[in-house]
Amino acid sequence: xxxxxxxxxxxxxxxxxxPSADAVRSAARTGVTDAAGAALSIRAAVLPVELAxxxxxxxxxxxxxxxxxxxxxxxAGGRCGVTPERVAVNVEEAAEPDNAGAxxxxxxxxxxxxxxxxxxxxVAACVDALHRAAIPASVSTTAGTYLCNxxxxxxxxxxxxxxxxxxxxxxxxAGARADGARGVRRAGFVHVPYAxxxxxxxxxxxxxxxxxxxxAVRVVLAACVADLDVPxxxxxxxxxxxxxxxxxxx
Ligand code: PCA
Numbered sequence: 001x002x003x004x005x006x007x008x009x010x011x012x013x014x015x016x017x018x019p020s021a022d023a024v025r026s027a028a029r030t031g032v033t034d035a036a037g038a039a040l041s042i043r044a045a046v047l048p049v050e051l052a053x054x055x056x057x058x059x060x061x062x063x064x065x066x067x068x069x070x071x072x073x074x075x076a077g078g079r080c081g082v083t084p085e086r087v088a089v090n091v092e093e094a095a096e097p098d099n100a101g102a103x104x105x106x107x108x109x110x111x112x113x114x115x116x117x118x119x120x121x122x123v124a125a126c127v128d129a130l131h132r133a134a135i136p137a138s139v140s141t142t143a144g145t146y147l148c149n150x151x152x153x154x155x156x157x158x159x160x161x162x163x164x165x166x167x168x169x170x171x172x173x174a175g176a177r178a179d180g181a182r183g184v185r186r187a188g189f190v191h192v193p194y195a196x197x198x199x200x201x202x203x204x205x206x207x208x209x210x211x212x213x214x215x216a217v218r219v220v221l222a223a224c225v226a227d228l229d230v231p232x233x234x235x236x237x238x239x240x241x242x243x244x245x246x247x248x249x250x
Contacts (some may be wrong), residue, residue: 001041002034002225005067006217007058009074009147012049012099019195019213020073021046026214027221034225042221043067049099049147051092055154062158062180069186069224070155071121073217074148076191077198080206081136082216084123085143085189088153089116093145104146109153117156119188121220122227126190129223135216136208143189152189159184186224192216 006027008020028044043065047054062070076083090113092104123139130137143149162181194207208216 001038002069002228003041003065003067004043004069004071004221004225005061005065006042006044006221007047007061007070007072007151008044009047009049010099012075012147013077013096015075015077015198017195017198018046018075019198019208019210020075020192022195022210023192023213023217024073027217030214030218032218032221032225034222040221040225047072047147047151051098051102051104051147051150052100054147054151058151058155059158059180062184064180066180066183068183068228069221070159070184070188071217071221071224072148072151072155072187072189074143074151074189074191075194076140076144076148077194078205079140079191079193081138081193082130082208082213082220083138083140083191084121084126084220085119085148085152085191086123086139086141087116087118088143088149088156088189089145090114090153091145092150096146098147104150109150110157113153113157117153117160119152119156120159120186121188121190121224122186122230123188125227126220126223129219130216133215133219135212135219137216140191143191148189148191155181155187155189159187185228188224190216190220 006024008024024044158181195210
């Protein structure tokens with residue numbers, strides 16, 4: 001049985017809901033099968049929008065679930081479609097503090113970490129699959145510099161360290177706290193727009209129905225599972241998908 005970890009985020013920025021949390025819970029409830037019809041073992045969790053806690057909570061989940069595939073989701077209010085993220089950057093900076101009042105003041109996510117990590121999800125295939133399901137989608141080249149990018153970068157860093165851990169003592173020491181990342185073969189981040197019910201009084205703000213966002217999570221998950229057996233040596237298969245216009249996140 002293939003083990004999958006899905007995460008969403010709690011509400012932030014004055015919202016009372018976060019469609020990413022509702023959508024991952026929905027996927028765990030309804031279930032998703034692979035191409036051969038076998039049910040996936042899905043764990044869905046909701047991460048705090050807190051710098052000090054988001055990654056520790058994620059790493060605990062990795063240790064517990066030992067997933068092959070990790071898909072993190074977050075809300076990007078103002079975007080028109082579902083946006084698989086191409087790249088996580090080693091920067092955290094935002095005008096708004098996190099839900100615990102902590103300020104993101106321009107420092108790195110991981111001191112001394114590489115500038116960026118590319119998603120190991122098949123982002124173009126995800127967009128194609130979403131389009132086949134008639135869900136608006138495009139590849140995004142920025143997850144912002146708030147909590148979503150923080151979690152995305154921290155996840156990719158943990159996976160990178162855990163795969164290096166077998167070979168170098170340095171990496172083994174640094175990676176020790178994310179041991180559960182070791183079996184992860186694909187990981188990445190996907191932003192979703194506001195749900196309709198969040199913007200009822202704001203007719204100019206783009207949104208999708210929550211049930212469409214729920215479906216988007218299942219579609220992305222199925223596309224990523226189908227990709228699990230393709231060699232990772234060619235991360236950039238996004239030759240046919242144009243990057244859509246994006247508004248800022250969070
Ligand atoms: N979106 C924010 C953080 C939590 C969420 O759902 C972001 O894009 O950083």
